[in-house]
Amino acid sequence: MGRRSGGRRPTLDAVARRAGVSRSAVSRVVNGEPGVRAAVAERIRVAVAELGYVPNQAARSLVTRRNNVVAVVVTEPQNRLFVDPFFAEHLRGIREELAVRKAQPVLVFIESPDDYARVGHFLGGGHVDGALLFSLRADDPLPAMTEQLGIPVVLGGRPVVGGGERARTHLYVDADNRGGAREAVRHLVSLGRKRVSTVTGPLDQAASVDRLDGYRDVLLDGAPELVVEGDFTRRGGAEAMAALLERCPDLDGVFVASDLMAAGALDLLRERGVRVPEDVAVVGFDDLPSLAGTMDPPLTTVHQDIVGMGRTMARLLFREASGVAGGSHPLSSVITPTRLVVRESA
Numbered sequence: 001m002g003r004r005s006g007g008r009r010p011t012l013d014a015v016a017r018r019a020g021v022s023r024s025a026v027s028r029v030v031n032g033e034p035g036v037r038a039a040v041a042e043r044i045r046v047a048v049a050e051l052g053y054v055p056n057q058a059a060r061s062l063v064t065r066r067n068n069v070v071a072v073v074v075t076e077p078q079n080r081l082f083v084d085p086f087f088a089e090h091l092r093g094i095r096e097e098l099a100v101r102k103a104q105p106v107l108v109f110i111e112s113p114d115d116y117a118r119v120g121h122f123l124g125g126g127h128v129d130g131a132l133l134f135s136l137r138a139d140d141p142l143p144a145m146t147e148q149l150g151i152p153v154v155l156g157g158r159p160v161v162g163g164g165e166r167a168r169t170h171l172y173v174d175a176d177n178r179g180g181a182r183e184a185v186r187h188l189v190s191l192g193r194k195r196v197s198t199v200t201g202p203l204d205q206a207a208s209v210d211r212l213d214g215y216r217d218v219l220l221d222g223a224p225e226l227v228v229e230g231d232f233t234r235r236g237g238a239e240a241m242a243a244l245l246e247r248c249p250d251l252d253g254v255f256v257a258s259d260l261m262a263a264g265a266l267d268l269l270r271e272r273g274v275r276v277p278e279d280v281a282v283v284g285f286d287d288l289p290s291l292a293g294t295m296d297p298p299l300t301t302v303h304q305d306i307v308g309m310g311r312t313m314a315r316l317l318f319r320e321a322s323g324v325a326g327g328s329h330p331l332s333s334v335i336t337p338t339r340l341v342v343r344e345s346a
Helices: 012-019 023-030 038-051 057-064 078-083 085-100 115-123 142-149 165-169 177-190 206-218 234-247 259-271 306-322
Strands: 069-074 104-109 131-134 153-156 171-175 196-200 227-229 253-256 281-286 300-304 334-336 338-341
Touching: 012 023, 012 038, 023 038, 069 085, 069 115, 078 085, 078 104, 085 104, 085 131, 085 259, 085 306, 104 115, 115 142, 131 142, 131 306, 142 153, 153 306, 171 177, 171 206, 171 306, 177 196, 177 206, 177 253, 177 281, 177 300, 177 338, 196 206, 196 234, 196 259, 206 227, 227 234, 234 253, 234 259, 253 259, 259 281, 306 334
Parallel strands: 069 104, 069 131, 131 153, 153 171, 171 334, 196 227, 196 253, 253 281, 281 300
Antiparallel strands: 300 338
16 A cells, blocks of 8 residues: 655545546545546545545535634734734735635744744644644744644735745745835835835745845845845834934935835934925835824825635635645745835925
8 A cells, every 4th residue: 555655645636646637536436425436536535545545524524514713823923913004914814815715813922942842732633624834934934834733724925935846845925025125115216216125024034035136136236235124014114214223324215115104204204304205215025004194294105905815815814725726736825916006205
């Protein structure tokens, strides 16, 4: 009997390949559903026996709604979730989609390395039907951990390249971070700004790297001192803006990699008596409804459909678990478009 090697659980895809059928056909037979011809069903059962396939209880629960619970795992401090409107918008989309499916999200936080064992025990205990993972850093063990547990997973954001092969094979939903950043910087250049700087997010996260790459796509010869790393917080944006002014007092434009950091940058510029946009034009990224339009001045920023991305993550998780897109139509990750929204700050 062809048992799994290396301790890895045989998958529906492996059974489908062995039987020469689609993944959805295997899912129907494993879950006792009709619609598969007797001869094909027998081939699938033989492949199951040969591989030693054991149905993924978490995936079956998601299809049959036995738990109706999805874990939303955030590798950020809990207080960050309640002060950053980005997370509120993302969770809104997730809640809306899960409500349609009569399912409930449960928030799980990872704030220190000691939390991984606790979270792994919870995820593997049959309490949830799948997981949505947010704010992954390079070499984060969560993707590999969930793969070993055999639960359906969708990532919020493209995995960091350094996160390993397993992380890169997971489905994810992200925005066109690089393209949006390019559009933001091109706008600043079109306004005649000559010394355009940027405040990045944490550079161990893929979104931050992509937005920095978009900035560099436009300003190929940009000076290193025009780039300062932030932390996606309002205070971090103010501190990064102060560092930029100290390095480059003649800067006249800044692309800030999140609206919350842009709010901090505007706070600092106002405190220093720097006029926006007359002296320094500012562009953000997110277009958060509760923030961008209420700033002084209202923020020019890159719009991403944060609520829609949350809905897509939840929808993709259910499709991944149910195996509805097998064979010649496999599921794929989703990159959503962005667009520049011009207001008074630039």
